[in-house]
Amino acid sequence: TIAISDVLDADLYAPFWNSFRVGAGGNDRIVAIHPWVEGQALIFCRKSIWLASLNEFASTDGSDFSVDTPVSRVTQLTNEIGCSARNTIVTAGNFVFFLSDAGIYRLDSRLDLTLRGDTRPLSAPIATLFDDVIQSRVEGDAVAVWHNNRYVVALPTSADPLDGNQLVVCWNALTETWEYRDTYPSSSSVNTLIVGPYDNKRRIFSVPRSGNLYLLEQQTAGADDNAAGSVNDTNPITGSTKTRRYNFGELSSKRFLRSIADVVIPNGGTVTTKVNIIDPDKANEQLGTITNSTGSAE
DSSP, rough: OOOOEEEEEEEEEEEEHHHOOOSSTTTOEEEEEEEOSEEEEEEEEEOEEEEEOOOOOOOSSSTTTTOOOOOEEEEEEEEOOOOGGGGOEEETTTTEEEEETTTTEEEOOTTOOOEOOOOTTTTGGGGGGGOOOHHHHHHHHEEEEETTTTTEEOOOOOOOOTTTTTTEEEEEETTTTTEEEEEGGGGGGGGGEEEEEEEEEEEEEEEEOOOOOTTTOOOSSSSOOOSSSOOOOOOOOOOOOOOOOOTTSSOOOOOOOOOOOOOOTTTTOOEEEEOOOBTTTBEEEEEEEEOSSSOOOO
16 A cells, blocks of 8 residues: 655645555565656556556645546556565666566656566676575665666675675666676675765765775776775686678779777787688688787786
8 A cells, every 4th residue: 555645744644635555466565666757656566566646636735626636546567577676776867777586677768758668677688697696685685876877786696684785787878788797795795885975076885784985996907895905806808899891892802901900908918800701711810919018007
């Protein structure tokens, strides 16, 4: 059951006008109520999502029963997914992010302000990371924030109820991709995420149960918690980037002269350039290797 108070009076409730019941008989329960726009609120249940439209009186105070009608109502948006953690619900523009049993989902609001859900989770590309998440702990421990066009969510992977969240993942709204994954030991696990000023900038802080503050996205290499007093061990990343296919608009044979690469790589890093030529005698040609052996970081 949901009860909504009168405007500017948090202690006054009118059950006839402002009381709703959602999911009656559906073996469902309310996880969170989230404010929305145009006098509406999102009701996140464990197995469904509802939209509550608050009453709008024709008169100023609702006392004129000749013109006032109880237009308050709840509308079910979806019964395919629900919310599993109250503190992961974040509004960002016309999107609402939240955590469900199947991963991170995003509700999309179009121009008509009708919320639409996607049956495919936003976290589908990193679904394997969620295999280690302890579902019995997410409701009380998982937490998320929106900062700098990024949705950052912390999730528990330890079964110990005294531990916080050990997994932090970030989704970048500008590139529409998952940007990074951080893992934390139990000694410095994340109990909450807060946004605050640091060095004249707004930054994200991780707060473990110990009460310490850790600054996220501060180290260029290693772990953000910096527990040993210096940058921790790094894991080299081996990747590849493919350019487009070139035929220059016609099918005659061409002569390939050179390849030029302009890169920024750390000390000891290596970039190798290869070309795949459509030729029965040469399937792959390695053109050259660039290695940073200067001793400097770039």
